[in-house]
Amino acid sequence: MALRRYRVLENLVAGPYATLTVSGEVAPSSPGQFYMVRGDWGADPLLNRPLSILGEDPARGLLRFLVKEVGEGTRRLRALEAGESLWALGPLGRPFPDPPAGTAALVGGGVGVPPLVYLARRLQERGHHLVFFQGARTACDVLALEELQEAGVAPVLCTEDGSLGERGLVTAPLARRLAEFSSVYACGPEGMLKAVQALCTGKVPSYLSLEARMGCGYGVCLGCVVAVERNGRRGYERVCEEGPVFEGEVIRWT
Amino acid sequence: MALRRYRVLENLVAGPYATLTVSGEVAPSSPGQFYMVRGDWGADPLLNRPLSILGEDPARGLLRFLVKEVGEGTRRLRALEAGESLWALGPLGRPFPDPPAGTAALVGGGVGVPPLVYLARRLQERGHHLVFFQGARTACDVLALEELQEAGVAPVLCTEDGSLGERGLVTAPLARRLAEFSSVYACGPEGMLKAVQALCTGKVPSYLSLEARMGCGYGVCLGCVVAVERNGRRGYERVCEEGPVFEGEVIRWT
Amino acid sequence: MDVDLSVTVGTVRLRNPLLLASGCCGYGLDMEPYLDLSRLGGVCLKGLSLKGSEGNPPPRIWETRGGMINAIGLQNIGVEAFLKEKAPLLRKVDTVFVANFYGHTVEEYAEAARLLGGEPCLGALEMNVSCPNIQAGGIHFGTDPDVLHRVTEACRKATPKPLWVKLSPNASDPVAVARAAEAAGADALSCTNTLPAMAIDPEARTFRIRNKVGGLSGPALKPVALRIAYQVSRAVKIPVVGIGGIATAGDALEFLLAGASAFQVGTALFVDPTCPYAILDGIEDYCRRHGIPRVRDLRGALRGEEEGEIRCSG
Amino acid sequence: MDVDLSVTVGTVRLRNPLLLASGCCGYGLDMEPYLDLSRLGGVCLKGLSLKGSEGNPPPRIWETRGGMINAIGLQNIGVEAFLKEKAPLLRKVDTVFVANFYGHTVEEYAEAARLLGGEPCLGALEMNVSCPNIQAGGIHFGTDPDVLHRVTEACRKATPKPLWVKLSPNASDPVAVARAAEAAGADALSCTNTLPAMAIDPEARTFRIRNKVGGLSGPALKPVALRIAYQVSRAVKIPVVGIGGIATAGDALEFLLAGASAFQVGTALFVDPTCPYAILDGIEDYCRRHGIPRVRDLRGALRGEEEGEIRCSG
Numbered sequence A, B: 001m002a003l004r005r006y007r008v009l010e011n012l013v014a015g016p017y018a019t020l021t022v023s024g025e026v027a028p029s030s031p032g033q034f035y036m037v038r039g040d041w042g043a044d045p046l047l048n049r050p051l052s053i054l055g056e057d058p059a060r061g062l063l064r065f066l067v068k069e070v071g072e073g074t075r076r077l078r079a080l081e082a083g084e085s086l087w088a089l090g091p092l093g094r095p096f097p098d099p100p101a102g103t104a105a106l107v108g109g110g111v112g113v114p115p116l117v118y119l120a121r122r123l124q125e126r127g128h129h130l131v132f133f134q135g136a137r138t139a140c141d142v143l144a145l146e147e148l149q150e151a152g153v154a155p156v157l158c159t160e161d162g163s164l165g166e167r168g169l170v171t172a173p174l175a176r177r178l179a180e181f182s183s184v185y186a187c188g189p190e191g192m193l194k195a196v197q198a199l200c201t202g203k204v205p206s207y208l209s210l211e212a213r214m215g216c217g218y219g220v221c222l223g224c225v226v227a228v229e230r231n232g233r234r235g236y237e238r239v240c241e242e243g244p245v246f247e248g249e250v251i252r253w254t
Numbered sequence C, D: 001m002d003v004d005l006s007v008t009v010g011t012v013r014l015r016n017p018l019l020l021a022s023g024c025c026g027y028g029l030d031m032e033p034y035l036d037l038s039r040l041g042g043v044c045l046k047g048l049s050l051k052g053s054e055g056n057p058p059p060r061i062w063e064t065r066g067g068m069i070n071a072i073g074l075q076n077i078g079v080e081a082f083l084k085e086k087a088p089l090l091r092k093v094d095t096v097f098v099a100n101f102y103g104h105t106v107e108e109y110a111e112a113a114r115l116l117g118g119e120p121c122l123g124a125l126e127m128n129v130s131c132p133n134i135q136a137g138g139i140h141f142g143t144d145p146d147v148l149h150r151v152t153e154a155c156r157k158a159t160p161k162p163l164w165v166k167l168s169p170n171a172s173d174p175v176a177v178a179r180a181a182e183a184a185g186a187d188a189l190s191c192t193n194t195l196p197a198m199a200i201d202p203e204a205r206t207f208r209i210r211n212k213v214g215g216l217s218g219p220a221l222k223p224v225a226l227r228i229a230y231q232v233s234r235a236v237k238i239p240v241v242g243i244g245g246i247a248t249a250g251d252a253l254e255f256l257l258a259g260a261s262a263f264q265v266g267t268a269l270f271v272d273p274t275c276p277y278a279i280l281d282g283i284e285d286y287c288r289r290h291g292i293p294r295v296r297d298l299r300g301a302l303r304g305e306e307e308g309e310i311r312c313s314g
């Protein structure tokens, strides 16, 4: 594996969001995995940025990301134009585990949506039942609706201001319908993940995909750790290597 | 004066060279002056790059540069595309002085050519006689021929490999014709400037435009000094402020 | 909301916390095409020595990743010429001028302090102690607490003007040197000067800078200077002036929050001589957003300070 | 022209001068998806301590201009677990492994050296002395020559293995600490570790790193580390291993020309784990272009060395 050069084929920008399609050598991945990404810039910004895989087509050498501009690195990624280069290392990290029989709940918010879109597509392909919950602040922040439609998924939408779907947090409909699900997959802001963890613990297996600042993205710097507790023992685990997906019960928020 | 944003209107790339036309607020300048320039990048590269003015049209807010790619900064400047931003501070430095009556020799090589093209245009406009000598390694490195033609100047060309014009160094025809000139203006590689200085000293006033690494470009860092001797006293002067144009006799090469 | 940008550094009152750093703005007047100096907190002038210096032979500067190295060699016109030629012009400008100065012996420092101390246009004197002490085998004045105490004390005795000591970041224990300067009567500590650094040209197999070693400044230096400003401001009672890689309002706020009373902008002026305006605007905007009526309330206003001891990095 | 890339660091022979830096390649095996370790000069493993450490609470890293700050807190599995679980796997890999280690007391250092010294897969031991000495009020082992002499001597007595001492760049007088390590029996000096640094989040008014202070690495550090590698290699007889911001062949050549016998690549691995290949190719190409048959001939091969004394910067 190596940091590889990809060519930007298309970059669809909408507000702070950009949906990038790049082409190059693509190794098959699983939903929940990510790449460490940078543009053709110098030492500033220095580090690669972790981005979840939104979709891929290894046979055609295609890879897709959905980026939200939040700082300098994502600002530059969002500004990429067709023909420019993108450098990426991956796929990295441990993917979402396969769901048990029954219906899976996928709960996403913000830039937590892309890996769940990828997961939804995979589950649909395999005929696995799922309900996709997406929460956002307002209608403009609801993401990847086309991709979901393509995958045959009709998401349950919630916006904090009620501008699209149900008004309020996405955890409200999840809570109401929790009994329907044999597994819950969540990715999004920490507040959402904490709420999902609280809802699910002791009731239904949950898998949370976490974010952390990453130095390397492949396990060697120990920069991305999160506190976990397994079998009564506390310790730190690497979001890039043991994660980004963790069983909901093990996470100890700090 | 401030670091101002300009928009790239056109960038004509030929080999390592790029002729940039940018638009923005342009204060009138004189030939020999320069701007400190950067692109829309972060802290790497950190410093602005000095570029001579190739031409300008303050009324229409146009400014032109001719850049040769030699390192990271010029690589990025050469890669600029129409619509992108360029930041520039200027005009800076002391310009070429007005020539005395008679014919002026303009002797340029490499990225020393742009300020002399600007000077030639000004002198032509005022009906001042001049002969333009341009030296280059090979035909591909002969610069700004169209601009010179537009200005009504037919340059004397020399290439080291004889692929265009006379074979050899540009100082050879200058030496042969030195008696024709009442002043000599030179800008180019150090070797050329040294040869011009040696030819002219004691015979004809010469003005050399120097290059030096620059921190600020406007006189405050003292990073760009060159050793000079005036009235028997040695000292350092700033290429950005006392220069870039110096009387040939005062320069003490180190 | 109106934000009060004024701060004090000891007894020196500044219109706002931004000063131009020494060596990056000439003798002040060189900045006038770009900046209205009376809109700044103050201006630290190029380092002066008793007899002046022609500086080092070129090349004197080199760019590095996120920074630059300089070995100007403290080129300056000398205290006397400054007082005669420059000071009269500065007297007409409504800002706080700080004379940066250095010497090669304790006596030279003290004499420069005495002479500059008599100049009314100067609001403070700033000692550059990142200089080799020729009486002590070239060890820098600023890295040994005892040596620093001696030279600071000598300057303290030589002038009643506010005396700022500009610390070198190249001290294993910045707190020890800071305390030495405080004990010797310094009124404030400027943190920090440049870090000794080097660059080599592999193709030519030679040094990028004729002097071999120069000082690293710019964004690359910031995290180190900030750490020192933090450590020092927690260890002394006199005010700290933060310096090192400040280019944006965010950078400046980091130093204020770390404990600095004011800050200086150096290398960033090379990139954009008008950046002080943007920095000040950014600070004002920040105060407004955070409901902070006086910039001076930001000093050291960090949360989570109490928590735990500092452990290993690596 | 064939270029001989092999070098020696004291008695340790390396296939080429490139080693992976400690803390940037885990326990070596973590790099195997990216690098064939047998094509490298060597691999410095994550710093080990007698009892292991769970490291610091997150956040542990922050990016700065041209660099990064880390406060991992030397998280490690401990010497014993390393010898039992990792070492047997390393024995099968044909490269020089260097065990980086640290302690909080002289005794801990010596005991770790003794235990690691018995492991056949290790070609050398590297002492990380940028750690607080709890017996001496938290002063780092690496900044005081006497303390460094004591701890180095203790390790020297504990093992016959080649012993490298990794210097902190945070020493006012790196030559003094380097000589102390040499006098105490070190076989080589690794120059350098990270610089203590800080970053603050103005919006949250808190530290970017939970530990407040961390170590600055990456390109921003290079000019400082290079200066130290140069100073130290001129002052001691034992070999120097250059470290700090090396990301390209040009960076590595700077360290070799400054006087290093070999070099380590750390932070650059985070950006591109296969960069060692590009660096080695670039060095080979450089040697070919310059007609240099053996990489080891580059060591300290600068021109213009004799010229003048080093004067003030600034």
Ligand SMILES: Cc1cc2nc3c(=O)[nH]c(=O)nc-3n(C[C@H](O)[C@H](O)[C@H](O)COP(=O)(O)OP(=O)(O)OC[C@H]3O[C@@H](n4cnc5c(N)ncnc54)[C@H](O)[C@@H]3O)c2cc1C
Pocket: A034, A045, A047, A048, A049, A050, A051, A052, A053, A065, A066, A067, A068, A069, A070, A071, A072, A073, A074, A075, A111, A114, A115, A210, A211, A212, A213, A214, A244, D062, D063
């Ligand atoms: C496993 C994983 C998958 C991710 N997937 C996506 C995705 O598909 N789309 C998307 O838009 N974003 C995603 N993120 C978040 C994304 O990595 C950050 O938004 C990005 O790193 C911010 O960089 P910046 O330079 O724009 O921001 P800055 O705030 O300037 O970054 C400063 C530093 O902090 C780090 N950082 C800041 N925010 C985050 C964050 N939330 N997570 C991790 N590091 C951060 C940066 O990498 C950088 O080192 C993911 C993060 C992780 C860990």
Ligand SMILES: Cc1cc2nc3c(=O)[nH]c(=O)nc-3n(C[C@H](O)[C@H](O)[C@H](O)COP(=O)(O)OP(=O)(O)OC[C@H]3O[C@@H](n4cnc5c(N)ncnc54)[C@H](O)[C@@H]3O)c2cc1C
Pocket: B034, B045, B047, B048, B049, B050, B051, B052, B053, B065, B066, B067, B068, B069, B070, B071, B072, B073, B074, B075, B111, B114, B115, B210, B211, B212, B213, B214, B244, C062, C063
């Ligand atoms: C007054 C003046 C006018 C100039 N006019 C032109 C022009 O019209 N067109 C053009 O192509 N070039 C011109 N140059 C040269 C141009 O500034 C350099 O080629 C450029 O700075 C190199 O930057 P880099 O990042 O590409 O190279 P690098 O080698 O990566 O630069 C490293 C550092 O050295 C400095 N540097 C390197 N070479 C030079 C040089 N020759 N002169 C000054 N600084 C240098 C850079 O600015 C930078 O700080 C001029 C220089 C001066 C001083």
Ligand SMILES: Cc1cc2nc3c(=O)[nH]c(=O)nc-3n(C[C@H](O)[C@H](O)[C@H](O)COP(=O)(O)O)c2cc1C
Pocket: B215, B221, B222, B223, C021, C022, C023, C024, C046, C047, C048, C070, C072, C074, C100, C127, C128, C166, C192, C193, C194, C216, C217, C218, C219, C221, C243, C244, C245, C246, C264, C265, C266, C267, C268, D314
């Ligand atoms: C070109 C240059 C010249 C300098 N000259 C002096 C000086 O004369 N006296 C001094 O105390 N500091 C001098 N400095 C140090 C700066 O004042 C400042 O402490 C340092 O550059 C760090 O700040 P910065 O990163 O904002 O530049 C100089 C710095 C530079 C870059």
Ligand SMILES: Cc1cc2nc3c(=O)[nH]c(=O)nc-3n(C[C@H](O)[C@H](O)[C@H](O)COP(=O)(O)O)c2cc1C
Pocket: A215, A221, A222, A223, C314, D021, D022, D023, D024, D046, D047, D048, D070, D072, D074, D100, D127, D128, D166, D192, D193, D194, D216, D217, D218, D219, D221, D243, D244, D245, D246, D264, D265, D266, D267, D268
């Ligand atoms: C995340 C991280 C962890 C590190 N861990 C160690 C360590 O355990 N022991 C050690 O001696 N140095 C450690 N270092 C320092 C590096 O080995 C190296 O000296 C330093 O980072 C400078 O080199 P670089 O700029 O190439 O990274 C660590 C550096 C980083 C970035």
Ligand code: FES
Pocket: A213, A214, A215, A216, A217, A218, A219, A220, A221, A222, A223, A224, A225, A238, A239, A240, A241
């Ligand atoms: S990011 Fe380096 S270990 Fe996870």
Ligand code: FES
Pocket: B213, B214, B215, B216, B217, B218, B219, B220, B221, B222, B223, B224, B225, B238, B239, B240, B241
């Ligand atoms: S470039 Fe700063 S004084 Fe000339």
